Amino acid sequence: MNLNQVCKRILPAPVVTWIRHSRLRLWELSLSQANRFAKYYARPTSRGKVQIESQLMFNVHQVEKGLSHSNIRLGFGQRALRELSGHMQRLQQVDSSYASNPLYREALTVLGQYxxxxxxxxxxxxxxxxxxxxxxxxxxxxxxxxxVIAQERTQSQQHTYRPEFFELVNNRHAVREFSQQQVTISELNEVVGVAVKSPSVCNRQSTRVHIILGNDKIQQALRIQGGLNGYPTPPALVLITADLRAFLGQNERNQGYVDGGLFAMTFLYGLEAKGLAACPLHTMFPASDSAKTRKLLNIPENEILIMFIAVGHFLDSVPVCRSKRYSADHITSVIDMSSESVS
Structure with a gap:
């Protein structure tokens, strides 16, 4: 019996509820997250290969943005170039195969265009x-x-109306029962290959994808998660995480959840377009369940858990929740309105 179970047994229910929702508990969780971020994020003095790559990618993106102007400001980006030079030299020291490192070569490409x-x-x-x-x-x-680092987007590309996307979004539902047909790695990788196009802060691409196959491992993971209790085991389970080594400062401490959420949504749409059913499942666990999940799936400590996604092929017919969604007017406010549009 762990401490949590002991407290539940000996303390009155109102006291247990107060402890769960007290600021003390919030501070404890916040401190745990802060310690994890502080241990792994990319400081200017970091010597880890991934952290150096993250800083290099940040500066590459700065130069790329400057080059994306139709009329560039000549001589721009001296600070970014100086830092980029330092990161490239540091990467040479920690990566014996730096010459074939795709990020190093991307830096050379951008500098060549500059x-x-x-x-x-x-x-x-x-x-x-x-x-x-x-x-x-x-x-x-x-x-x-x-x-070549960039391609032109034509006016026709920018303004082409694609009604099939709206249809896909409106038809997507969380599906919790699947056919017995197996989901293949190649099917999932095809969707991952689309999801990597999701935006991320300064193109640092922190998201990681862990594909879990095999009933036993999936059942153990879902037993901890708890969101599919009573449903058959899905053929595949995907865990989306974010690598904290991609982030450069304390102000980015929550960016992994943003980037991971964007990736996960693109991944869900990609599954739908591929003809695969899916159900997103949260990973906002107590510390004990988070630790169990990490141990079970061998998730590195430098990655934060974003969400599980259960995946399978569609049954001929399956019930889904008809969840009420707010209207656009309900969630939208206009901060500023031009004088021309004011009646």
Whole structure:
């Protein structure tokens, strides 16, 4: 019998309820989350490969954004370039195969485009070159200038109405009973390949996907989760997590839940489009259940749990909840209104 069970047995129910909902409990949970984030996030002094990659990706994205203007501000991004140079050199030290590292090569590509756009405008590149050692400058010349980092979106692409998406969204429901047909890794990976297009802060792509197959392991995980009690075991269970090493500062302590939520929603729509049924299941667990889940599924401590998604093929017919949704007017407020639209 654990401490929680002992307290439930010896303390009056109102006291137990007060403890559960007291600020003390909230502070305890907040401190636990803060300690986990502080241990793993990417500090400027971090020596871990993933943390260095995260900082490199942040600076690459800064330069990419500057290059996405139709008319770039010549000489922009000196601080980002300086930091990018440092991160590339640090990555060389911790990654013996850095030359084939896709993030390192992406940095070279972006820097090559930076050079090309400035050279075409007759801008002096000496200040930029002074920030990088000769070896990286040579790599930029050899690799970066031959790559393309952006594509143009035409007006027709931007304004094409796609009613099939609205139909997909309106038809999606959480499904809790599935056919006995197995779900394959290739089916799930195809959907993951679409979900990676989900936006993430500065393109740092913190989301991780853990696919669980096999009745025993799925049953154990769902027994902890509790949301599918009484339903048959789904053919597949997916756990979405976020890697804290992708984040650069305390202000991003909750960003993993944002990025992971965006990814999970795209993944759910992708499953629907693929013809697979799914049910999202929360992972906002007590510490004990979180620890059990981590141990059962071998989830690293540097990842936070976002949600489970039960996946299977559709039955010919299955009941679903007809959940009432608020109208757009109910949840929308207008912060500012132009004078032209005011009657």
């Amino acid at each position: 050079e090309q756009r400035h050279r075409e405008s007759g801008f002096d590149l000496k200040p930029m070159h002074s920030l990088f050692p000769e070896s990286i400058r040579n790599e930029i010349s050899e690799i970066g200038s031959n790559q």
